[in-house]
Amino acid sequence: MKELAEVALNQLELAKVGYGDVRVVVARSESAEVRNGVPESISRHESRGVGIRVLVDGCWGFAAIGSLTRREVARAARLAVKVARASTLVRAGRVTLAEVEPATASYETPYQRDPFAVPLTDKLDVLVRASDLMRKPGVRVAQAFFSAYDTRKLFASTEGARIEQHIVETGGGIAASAVAESDVQVRSYPNSFRGNFATAGYEYFEGLDVVSHAERVAEEAVALLAAPQCPAGRRDIILAGSQLALQVHESIGHPIELDRVLGTEASFAGTSFLTPDKLDSLKYGSGLVNVVADATVPGGLGTFGYDDEGVPAQRSDVIKAGLFVGYLMSRETAPVLRRRSNGAMRADGWEHTPLIRMTNINLLPGDWKLADLIADTEGGLYLDVNRSWSIDDHRLNFQFGTEAAWEITGGRLGQMYRNPTYTGITPEFWNSCDAVCGERHWRMWGTPNCGKGEPGQSAHVGHGAAPARFRNVQVGVIK
Amino acid sequence: MTGEPQPGARSGRESELVERAQSALRSAPGDGALLLVYASSSALTRFTANHIHQNVATENVGVTAKVIVGDRVGVASTNALEARALKQVLKQAAEIARSLGRPSEQAVLAEPLPLPRPLPEIERERTHWLPRARALAVRGIVKRATKADAQAAGALSDACDVFAVANTLGVTLATTLSQAELNLVMSKGQGTGFAYAVGRYPDELPLEVTAERALEKCLLNQDPVDLPAGEYTTILEPDAVGELVSFLGYLGFGAKAVQEGRSFVCGKLGHAITGEQFTLWDDGWDAGGLPLPFDFEGVPKKKVTLVERGVARAIVYDTATARKDSVSSTGHALGPGSTSGPMPLNLFVAPGDSSAQEMVSGTERGLLVTRFHYTNVVERMRAVLTGMTRDGTFLIEEGRVSRPVKNFRFTESVLEAFSRIDAVSRERRLVQGPVLAPAVKVRGFRFSGTTEF
Numbered sequence: 001m002k003e004l005a006e007v008a009l010n011q012l013e014l015a016k017v018g019y020g021d022v023r024v025v026v027a028r029s030e031s032a033e034v035r036n037g038v039p040e041s042i043s044r045h046e047s048r049g050v051g052i053r054v055l056v057d058g059c060w061g062f063a064a065i066g067s068l069t070r071r072e073v074a075r076a077a078r079l080a081v082k083v084a085r086a087s088t089l090v091r092a093g094r095v096t097l098a099e100v101e102p103a104t105a106s107y108e109t110p111y112q113r114d115p116f117a118v119p120l121t122d123k124l125d126v127l128v129r130a131s132d133l134m135r136k137p138g139v140r141v142a143q144a145f146f147s148a149y150d151t152r153k154l155f156a157s158t159e160g161a162r163i164e165q166h167i168v169e170t171g172g173g174i175a176a177s178a179v180a181e182s183d184v185q186v187r188s189y190p191n192s193f194r195g196n197f198a199t200a201g202y203e204y205f206e207g208l209d210v211v212s213h214a215e216r217v218a219e220e221a222v223a224l225l226a227a228p229q230c231p232a233g234r235r236d237i238i239l240a241g242s243q244l245a246l247q248v249h250e251s252i253g254h255p256i257e258l259d260r261v262l263g264t265e266a267s268f269a270g271t272s273f274l275t276p277d278k279l280d281s282l283k284y285g286s287g288l289v290n291v292v293a294d295a296t297v298p299g300g301l302g303t304f305g306y307d308d309e310g311v312p313a314q315r316s317d318v319i320k321a322g323l324f325v326g327y328l329m330s331r332e333t334a335p336v337l338r339r340r341s342n343g344a345m346r347a348d349g350w351e352h353t354p355l356i357r358m359t360n361i362n363l364l365p366g367d368w369k370l371a372d373l374i375a376d377t378e379g380g381l382y383l384d385v386n387r388s389w390s391i392d393d394h395r396l397n398f399q400f401g402t403e404a405a406w407e408i409t410g411g412r413l414g415q416m417y418r419n420p421t422y423t424g425i426t427p428e429f430w431n432s433c434d435a436v437c438g439e440r441h442w443r444m445w446g447t448p449n450c451g452k453g454e455p456g457q458s459a460h461v462g463h464g465a466a467p468a469r470f471r472n473v474q475v476g477v478i479k
Numbered sequence: 480m481t482g483e484p485q486p487g488a489r490s491g492r493e494s495e496l497v498e499r500a501q502s503a504l505r506s507a508p509g510d511g512a513l514l515l516v517y518a519s520s521s522a523l524t525r526f527t528a529n530h531i532h533q534n535v536a537t538e539n540v541g542v543t544a545k546v547i548v549g550d551r552v553g554v555a556s557t558n559a560l561e562a563r564a565l566k567q568v569l570k571q572a573a574e575i576a577r578s579l580g581r582p583s584e585q586a587v588l589a590e591p592l593p594l595p596r597p598l599p600e601i602e603r604e605r606t607h608w609l610p611r612a613r614a615l616a617v618r619g620i621v622k623r624a625t626k627a628d629a630q631a632a633g634a635l636s637d638a639c640d641v642f643a644v645a646n647t648l649g650v651t652l653a654t655t656l657s658q659a660e661l662n663l664v665m666s667k668g669q670g671t672g673f674a675y676a677v678g679r680y681p682d683e684l685p686l687e688v689t690a691e692r693a694l695e696k697c698l699l700n701q702d703p704v705d706l707p708a709g710e711y712t713t714i715l716e717p718d719a720v721g722e723l724v725s726f727l728g729y730l731g732f733g734a735k736a737v738q739e740g741r742s743f744v745c746g747k748l749g750h751a752i753t754g755e756q757f758t759l760w761d762d763g764w765d766a767g768g769l770p771l772p773f774d775f776e777g778v779p780k781k782k783v784t785l786v787e788r789g790v791a792r793a794i795v796y797d798t799a800t801a802r803k804d805s806v807s808s809t810g811h812a813l814g815p816g817s818t819s820g821p822m823p824l825n826l827f828v829a830p831g832d833s834s835a836q837e838m839v840s841g842t843e844r845g846l847l848v849t850r851f852h853y854t855n856v857v858e859r860m861r862a863v864l865t866g867m868t869r870d871g872t873f874l875i876e877e878g879r880v881s882r883p884v885k886n887f888r889f890t891e892s893v894l895e896a897f898s899r900i901d902a903v904s905r906e907r908r909l910v911q912g913p914v915l916a917p918a919v920k921v922r923g924f925r926f927s928g929t930t931e932f
Contacts, residue, residue, distance in 0.1 A: 031816070038581050039551075039552075039581060039583055040584075041554065041816050042575050043554035043575070043815075043816040044554075045555070045557070046557040046558070047541075047557070048559075059531065059534075060531075060532065060533060061534050061535075061610075063535070063537070064535070064536070064539075066537075066541070066558040067559075076538075085611075086524075086531075086534060086609075087524075087531040089615060090530055090617050090618045090621055091530050092528060120578045121578050121580070124579065125580075128581065140741070177741065179739070179741060181746070182860050184740070184741050184860055264527050266527050266632035267632040267664040268634065268662065270852065270853075273931075351537050352537075353535050388857050389855055390853045390854065390865045391853055392853070392867040392888070392930045394932055396931055397867065397886075397888055399888060399890070399928070419857075419858060421857060421865075421890075423888070423927070425930070425931065454523060454662070455535070474928075
């Protein structure tokens, strides 16, 4: 790896670039899906290559090559320079990078069991057992998932940084789809869309104990078929942690990306309502809303040692007692606010240029116990596990669907409903938060499929959340 | 290997990939194997606020192996094409297959079939622009924006993929796919306008026309007014129609979803699922789209009429789902390892006899929607989707576009909306999907919410 990075850097030196960095990445993944007791897709993937980013005359160029040969890497470096030169034809000014101390360092995810060293038969045994237990009358598709990722990367820059990282991620989950003549209802554990994920080893998947949740998940999926449609109206709602994690993701995590704010996603993923004039002035949420960007939290799917610009992982405030105080920043965007990067630049593999991505965007815990919060709710709904999501291109109007909702009447959980949805406007919604559950209910949720950018990139990001209550929210779609 | 059914000449790169795959398959482990081999190159120039902010070029190669051992299947892939890499992925896939305790429905390979006609030929020298040419093209768009005191944001890209599919039953197919796109948003003040163009080669993209279309939208989209949510007669432009139609294809017309009872087509084949004004088919050969003439199992694509004048007619198959229904694959398999089942990827909506202008002039009061944003599924079996309008939503009054309105959230069953189509345009545009889509006029399209811009 190091030798290849030096090959690329030598080319960049010869071209006298203003700045350059090289990422050599070797990644592998393993994915297993058992469907109705049968191993439907068991696959292993490997990918290796080099991504080279340069500034020529203050303009960016990037080239990537799926090869680890010296000749090809040198060619990619020369191509990156050529691409950057072309960028100078349509320029606004010169890119200025915030300072960072060039580090020589290494980082490895703390883990106990290498997920790739665990025999496939052990993983399949768990998945098959869970899938079999979900195959109850009414359940048409009983799925169990396992995924693991192992990424080794070297970052080297013309400023002298040399950083090696080894990131290990593991996760999985189960889902039961119950089917009636004109309806499909799904229940999942611990989260929808293939489960939950963490920077951790196989011990994380074992800890999920998917087998012990299989029968409940299947029973709830079947029960949903007979449950009434969630009625529409303005209600107080309590969001379970997994749903709140996605709420944080869409209505806080994406809007605080400073590159988006400055327009780099304007034609694609959209911009953000969080224009810089709102920094330190917008009352984003109620005083109970405290949010941090924390790339250091143990196990978070957005946890690492250094970002893909060589900036150390860190924790920074985003919302403090309801006040909006900080963006996710890169070395290029931070100087716009006269700040330094808080280490949020990451690329999807060797083949993409880094973008500002969420790290772990965590809603800090409050002090409620969930049981007390439900007991304190006279009338409302408890909504659990995401089913659908959508938000406008300024990140204001959102609508989420969850797998299930439960009526809360007189402080007690009652009737289950199918097809619940809720909708709102971001700051109004967060300002309606009047209770957040405490540490014992708080956990990290991993989103391994966060999309952004052109060409499309998928990032692994995390969110810490505990259940929280929001007052007077529009539930269902008004007829 | 049995004989090759492929007519037409292969390019040098296609032949090389086929030879690599065939050579590796000669000593493949297990009872049957498939190799999908590719070499790809792409470049994309991204711009915002009238300057280039991201400019990238990527090259990659790769191989995916599917190996069958008895009735078990394993899949492995890597991004290398050397003989030892191909051998290694075949070995890994076989190891996975051997470790499985239960049989898989995926333990099937496609038989070689003759292609109905020669594969489309690609002019390789036209597939990519040099970085400088791409930047100059962007400069032209930016100049147009600057002249109107507007700002341009977008992405101009080109990509070329050479891929080959071969299996131990004798399938050996190779083709080259080429695609160029311009995704453009013009903005002035708070107003934005969108336009999109796609083609086989960058030099055939109508850059000026696309820039004018986005600019025109943007200049019309100034100072939008609030309008309440509700049901409106709505003219959906092709980009908006394409998005809804892509979801229909994904949710309903793949055999796996139908076999699992998760499709709105279940029990409805031969019955009306939309109004008569809507006809939809999939055709991987039609040069009016972006041809993908065979699937990732190496089965030539058949043209499949999915909806004919509102009646659900057929679904698409891969080899595994076809075997289950005792029919032939229609050539719609995704890559090895995918669990989504077959998908229609080359969609065409039948044109009507109206024009966009006639639709507007025939509308007393309604809305004109340029495109949707962040669309997602709310209820699968009714094809209820939600999403936002974006980059040009306008009020129509007394037969003319009268003013821009703030964006809406829609929450609507696409099947029900397409049962209320009043008019379909003659003109169609190739939009993201890809879908060759007309504009359609829908009565009572349901907007469930509003936003602040």
